[in-house]
Amino acid sequence: MTELTADSQPRVGHGFRLQWEPVQGCHVLLYPEGMVKLNGSAGEIMQRCDGERTFAAIVTDLEQAFGAQGLEGDVRAFIDIAVQQRWLVWD
Amino acid sequence: MATAAPPSRPGPPLWLLAELTYRCPLHCVFCFNPVDFATQEQELSTDDWLRVLQQGRELGAVQLGLSGGEPLVRDDLEVIVAEAHRLGYYTNLLTSGVGLTESRAAALKAAGLDHVQLSFQDSTREMNDFLSHTKTFELKNRVAKMIKAQGWPMVLNVVIHRYNIDHIDRIIAMADEFGAEYIELANTQYYSWAYVNRDQLLPTREQLKKAEAVTDEWRAKLDGRMRIFFVAPDYHDGKPKKCVNGWGNMFLTVAPDGTALPCHTAKMLPGLAFPNVREHGLREIWFDSEGFNRYRGTGWMKEPCSSCEFKEQDLGGCRCQAFLIAQDAEVADPVCVKSPHHDKVLAAVAQAEKAAAAPRITEHPLVFRDPANSRRLAKTAS
Numbered sequence: 139m140t141e142l143t144a145d146s147q148p149r150v151g152h153g154f155r156l157q158w159e160p161v162q163g164c165h166v167l168l169y170p171e172g173m174v175k176l177n178g179s180a181g182e183i184m185q186r187c188d189g190e191r192t193f194a195a196i197v198t199d200l201e202q203a204f205g206a207q208g209l210e211g212d213v214r215a216f217i218d219i220a221v222q223q224r225w226l227v228w229d
Numbered sequence: 230m231a232t233a234a235p236p237s238r239p240g241p242p243l244w245l246l247a248e249l250t251y252r253c254p255l256h257c258v259f260c261f262n263p264v265d266f267a268t269q270e271q272e273l274s275t276d277d278w279l280r281v282l283q284q285g286r287e288l289g290a291v292q293l294g295l296s297g298g299e300p301l302v303r304d305d306l307e308v309i310v311a312e313a314h315r316l317g318y319y320t321n322l323l324t325s326g327v328g329l330t331e332s333r334a335a336a337l338k339a340a341g342l343d344h345v346q347l348s349f350q351d352s353t354r355e356m357n358d359f360l361s362h363t364k365t366f367e368l369k370n371r372v373a374k375m376i377k378a379q380g381w382p383m384v385l386n387v388v389i390h391r392y393n394i395d396h397i398d399r400i401i402a403m404a405d406e407f408g409a410e411y412i413e414l415a416n417t418q419y420y421s422w423a424y425v426n427r428d429q430l431l432p433t434r435e436q437l438k439k440a441e442a443v444t445d446e447w448r449a450k451l452d453g454r455m456r457i458f459f460v461a462p463d464y465h466d467g468k469p470k471k472c473v474n475g476w477g478n479m480f481l482t483v484a485p486d487g488t489a490l491p492c493h494t495a496k497m498l499p500g501l502a503f504p505n506v507r508e509h510g511l512r513e514i515w516f517d518s519e520g521f522n523r524y525r526g527t528g529w530m531k532e533p534c535s536s537c538e539f540k541e542q543d544l545g546g547c548r549c550q551a552f553l554i555a556q557d558a559e560v561a562d563p564v565c566v567k568s569p570h571h572d573k574v575l576a577a578v579a580q581a582e583k584a585a586a587a588p589r590i591t592e593h594p595l596v597f598r599d600p601a602n603s604r605r606l607a608k609t610a611s
Contacts, residue, residue: 164247170382
């Protein structure tokens with residue numbers, strides 16, 4: 139897999155499933171016999187990683203949704219962790 | 230059936246383990262099914278299971294284990310998987326692979342099955358077939374390929390004991406060749422059939438040390454390609470495990486006859502009533518039943534647990550192990566070095582060292598898990 143660039147289109151990795159759990163009030167990432175509870179910002183990032191949107195579009199979308207600026211560094215930091223865990227992949 | 234609730238309300242039963250049947254074509258000497266399984270024949274119906282799934286999901290259950298026995302012997306497995314998928318569970322099939330054909334694999338995939346955990350007894354045909362008392366090694370190889378062909382993530386589960394622990398290098402290599410995402414090297418937990426066969430299955434300290442070193446080498450070599458879980462051998466470590474992540478904390482098992490349990494072996498504990506899903510809803514079972522509330526949290530503890538600095542970390546270890554080894558489910562898990570019964574665990578390990586050094590002199594024959602042995606053991610117990 140290549141370095142994360144503005145054009146990368148991250149998606150949830152093979153064998154993982156992202157879903158909203160109303161009882162827990164959060165997004166969770168499910169995988170064989172396991173579950174990761176995502177905090178609010180991780181859930182917001184992950185649900186935008188649909189394999190269509192580019193990294194740049196995800197950042198812009200988040201900045202618009204939360205009326206914030208300069209989120210790129212934070213989003214990149216999360217994606218770096220997520221890719222190490224294989225939660226996210228891109229081509 | 231209501232009793233005093235623990236001080237804080239527990240979270241949801243995130244893990245629902247559906248033990249669909251005790252029927253199994255294999256006869257593994259370390260099986261965790263109750264030794265008297267053959268005397269429990271009343272299996273839940275398809276409708277019962279669909280109701281349990283629905284109630285579990287409403288409570289917040291999200292991981293579903295479909296286990297047994299061999300779950301593939303239930304011909305309604307596809308129906309159960311389809312409903313579980315519709316409800317939003319992540320569905321895990323825990324199987325020996327016996328009964329999985331190309332057409333069944335395709336049907337399970339279409340029903341929405343998310344993952345398959347395939348058990349292996351060993352990396353060699355001889356030991357695999359000997360330990361399971363069946364000729365299944367070739368079949369398991371075929372099934373592993375079928376699982377990959379369907380695009381499922383695959384966990385290989387190998388129960389580790391004296392007879393196969395020295396093959397661990399080859400076992401990991403085999404899992405890697407199969408393209409497994411995960412391998413569980415599950416050091417035997419000594420309950421049920423494994424407890425009956427404990428003297429023969431316990432590995433020596435030397436064997437364990439080697440196995441851990443080999444596992445570490447593989448971890449470095451694999452560089453994350455396949456993950457290795459090495460289940461801690463608690464008899465040797467002297468450290469109790471936080472069994473099922475805490476009694477009634479996140480696991481809910483439903484046995485084939487509908488008994489709801491905090492873990493799959495808890496039914497052995499005397500004097501504890503566990504409710505049945507035929508008569509009670511899961512919500513009432515989870516929050517209000519005596520069986521689920523008895524050992525929640527730390528309030529039930531005696532010394533040395535109640536003043537122990539690690540009590541929140543291990544929650545006193547395993548109640549079933551306390552009962553099996555000390556004949557008292559309320560005491561500290563005897564694997565703990567602080568337990569007054571720890572000498573019994575040390576004696577078992579010492580016995581294993583002796584038996585391994587002179588196998589022919591000290592060993593009793595292995596007891597294979599089959600209905601005849603089950604009925605015999607049930608009779609001896611009663």
